[in-house]
Amino acid sequence: MIIILKDNPEEKQLENLIAWLKSMNLDIHFSQGKNTTILGLIGDTSAVDIDLINALDIVETVKRVQEPYKNVNRKFHPQDTIVDVAGAKIGGGNFQIIAGPCSVESREQVCQIAKDVKKAGAHLYRGGAFKPRTSPYAFQGMRSEGINLLLEAKKESGLPIVTEVMDLSHLPLFEDVDVIQVGARNMQNFELLKELGHLDKPILLKRGLSSTLQELLMSAEYIMAGGNENVILCERGIRTFETATRNTLDLAAVPLLKTMTHLPIVVDPSHATGIAHLVKPMAMAAAAAGADGLMIEVHNDPPHALCDGAQSLTPEAFTDVVEAVNAILPHAYKG
Amino acid sequence: MIIILKDNPEEKQLENLIAWLKSMNLDIHFSQGKNTTILGLIGDTSAVDIDLINALDIVETVKRVQEPYKNVNRKFHPQDTIVDVAGAKIGGGNFQIIAGPCSVESREQVCQIAKDVKKAGAHLYRGGAFKPRTSPYAFQGMRSEGINLLLEAKKESGLPIVTEVMDLSHLPLFEDVDVIQVGARNMQNFELLKELGHLDKPILLKRGLSSTLQELLMSAEYIMAGGNENVILCERGIRTFETATRNTLDLAAVPLLKTMTHLPIVVDPSHATGIAHLVKPMAMAAAAAGADGLMIEVHNDPPHALCDGAQSLTPEAFTDVVEAVNAILPHAYKG
Amino acid sequence: MIIILKDNPEEKQLENLIAWLKSMNLDIHFSQGKNTTILGLIGDTSAVDIDLINALDIVETVKRVQEPYKNVNRKFHPQDTIVDVAGAKIGGGNFQIIAGPCSVESREQVCQIAKDVKKAGAHLYRGGAFKPRTSPYAFQGMRSEGINLLLEAKKESGLPIVTEVMDLSHLPLFEDVDVIQVGARNMQNFELLKELGHLDKPILLKRGLSSTLQELLMSAEYIMAGGNENVILCERGIRTFETATRNTLDLAAVPLLKTMTHLPIVVDPSHATGIAHLVKPMAMAAAAAGADGLMIEVHNDPPHALCDGAQSLTPEAFTDVVEAVNAILPHAYKG
């Protein structure tokens, strides 16, 4: 970490700063220019609060040279992490499609779609049991019963299950789930992340709506710091001024994250765009850009044909997406 | 709610849509123009998923006429809500300043600052026991011990206590806390909000970094739907492209929220700007714009004089802010 | 256009509104619900100021049903527009790569790179003669002399030339240029757009840093309204809170624009990301998503090897990008 001081820093404050830095076991390398004093901090600066230093009266600016993350950092783990979900490998050249309905609604629905998406080529099955809903009056999901139905679908289809946790008190219900998803709204629910760090189950961590890539990696670091190395990152769109799509899918995040971290990265074009006909081109673009997988909403309960136009595809449309993605994959960016 | 259909909507889909709307006990009012068919939904539409409808193939666009919130809606509760915190009233013309350190660090620190801010004119005392930190390696707060120290400071100073909860499993520790704060990162932690709805303690709900005003109100609605009517909203800056300040303080939110809701609104200029010398002018501007209170970080542990330049003020600087705000208040916007 | 009125609208205001709407030759279709009055406007609403209506006291909300753009609207021109630049066709299934240096620096540089990119597979040559620079002290481009050098490079290489105009007073200098580029900062320079509408030369219109897709189309509409139908749109990243890349490339804009307009769309991964190693994966993703072309910065002046790491690629790296894109193209999204 490099601290650039203002001209003529107040001496007492400078002494305080240096004493405080030394109390964190950092060595300090002074560089005195004509108008500028630079402090180079040597040692482990990952616990140093850069905002605090930046706000000091005597400090002009601070820059990290070291990244504040260690376990997720590709510098220290050059090899791609491969997360193995009941035999379905993600990362390190292994591409997987996770598909399924937004919400679990009934046994029949959840088992039928599982069969459909398996046939179309998905290797993991997703479905929402606990649903984060903006309105307290909206359907909040089938909750524990929904998890049971997902496990039945798993038994019938053989597909491993991905589903979202909304609170750490619910974790016992997730014992037989294969991948626990942390939703965008919980990306910085640090108490939850800490608990997930003590599991040995794969975690799918979605980027928050307004989270930087560094913040996403810091949240993954929370999980890995607890000992759980099976983290899958998920780019699912960020909130911007543009309202033509629900969010703005930040696809450049995929190759950029690859240089920052060894963790696999999947892309969710369904939530990112919120528009069914954009799922296919964005799935194809994500594959081309080097993503390690996709997460796609598929829905086919015929009495709810209603949903045809939504971000959810029918199994037929999903089959078409899988084929289009498979045609891209051999030519995709490899880094 | 108004649904505008595309030209020549596919009939089967239209039937499905209508059947589904009727299943939610809504009456439908048809209006057939030359090129445009409009459905007007009559009844309680607060549970209707507008995104879902918007995404249907046959739908051109949907607009809510009714707001999706009820309990927080000023239309149904024209009178200002006044939240009473151990005698300190907030809202309905009552203005309060909440002040205190970012983190609880020691008994001496927390009790000293309490005395200082009381003398300067604060009526509520804030301090962080549980700290949401981006890095797992950063100080995570004194946690339950920190709450105990805050309660001692309360005993010594007589000031009611405001402190942040990070997980619903910690709630039992907050029994003697006067106001429970929900931080920006937890604004959409719906399981937590539900639990807080069952308490009768005031809740200070901070706007999320990328949350719209409507989303803030929907989160307040979660709390009120559970029966807890003591909700204080807090504007604390949103994330934008501008990095000169930590966040962008959205002061127009104050008078705009006043037209949407009867709940009191306080402003946190410390977190919003992250720059100490901006706290005073933004506190003054918030008062002028009609805010019901302020939340300001104050720090005075002398061995940490280090923090002088940060978003935290010294008690002396805080006294100056209180005086400047008090001079504005008699002339402030009243709506 | 649909106008939804508030309950019990003030009558005099309603009369004024109706009179004003009728003065614009619009027919009004009334629909009176229990609590809601809806006005449906029939006729050409493209000149109606939706912001103005939205802000009226008596209006709850307004929604366009018709888009405010006509000439660029795919509804009225279902066939893809194909822009022909001296034989290089863009759009309607024709994909082109525009490449060249950021700035024109010397005759030798500009002619050498032209040969290099032609060999690598580019069909149009770009280079900046007039440079929009944030700082008045930075190099402002070679200006008219730069255009002359580009024309020499055209003569030598046979590649048509794309270069940016910064002010309408410079237009006479662009007579022999093949495509006039409007930069992001000038996307809403309406006086310039009007002038370009009177030319019959292809215009490459870049999306503004904070422009919505609808605003981009409205700017294209300015050009087409003047009679010039040769407009190529360019997605080049938008400004968001994320600073890890220079801008956020909004690739979903490509397939979404295709449903809104018949105009061709190219993608500029160089400016969007500002990071050289992201140009290749983002070029591949853009091709996969159905873009009609790419715009890529290439630089090879050896004494300036300095630029190796910037957003500019060397001709060797560019050749690699072209090959990777060509491998994607046969499998790309076709709509």
Added chain:
Amino acid sequence: MIIILKDNPEEKQLENLIAWLKSMNLDIHFSQGKNTTILGLIGDTSAVDIDLINALDIVETVKRVQEPYKNVNRKFHPQDTIVDVAGAKIGGGNFQIIAGPCSVESREQVCQIAKDVKKAGAHLYRGGAFKPRTSPYAFQGMRSEGINLLLEAKKESGLPIVTEVMDLSHLPLFEDVDVIQVGARNMQNFELLKELGHLDKPILLKRGLSSTLQELLMSAEYIMAGGNENVILCERGIRTFETATRNTLDLAAVPLLKTMTHLPIVVDPSHATGIAHLVKPMAMAAAAAGADGLMIEVHNDPPHALCDGAQSLTPEAFTDVVEAVNAILPHAYKG
């Protein structure tokens, strides 16, 4: 400027970098740490392209220590600039209200409102003759005739005139205008800014929709670099994800800009919010935060009573705003 190099920088690139920096007359101060090499650049770095350096392979990060602006920098001009507009002083403790209609529509309208706002307490009169309109089909303003009408209103009322220029070719028409306004969309129209730098007329420069404060200052630097020192900055809201207001008024920009520059800063609450009832509280907040003036839309043409609810106030409502602001001013933030 401080350049931090990556570990083991490629030597040839480093030599190129150093040669290039020296070619710009910069001295280089080396500081070699264990893992980190730091280059400190000494000399005038305002013309150095920080993005270019940042993008080099061998560079970890770059930080400016010097700001890239000189003439507008408060460091070099500690005294507040006071802009004198025909006797109406702005800045250095002088506060002025600029008021008038959005568009000039008729002689009667423009002269009547001038009298009204003068009576209410405005000291400068604004009105749009050239109107930047998103749609080519919308009313584009009365243009040169509109300027003549403004000049008549000036003669009748005695108020100096502020009006917007849209293209440098129109400048001759602005000879008798007192303040030339540069709109948000033209903030980075550098050719226009250069021309304005050669005038000795005050320029009101509006912040672009997605411009940082530093970019705003760089645009002011363009004008001052040409010799024109009469620049007034205007904060008018930035584009964010929040759509409840038209833009997000960034009031913290006012006291922050005061520390960065000596130029006066006015605030436009009308355009920033787009909602009439927010103009008063935001005008009051701007005054409290230390703004040097306000720019407010006022409209009163009775046959267009239509506009009552828009961002434009009636003269009566404007009088109320002026009184409320005047009550705040004696207690406002002084820096």
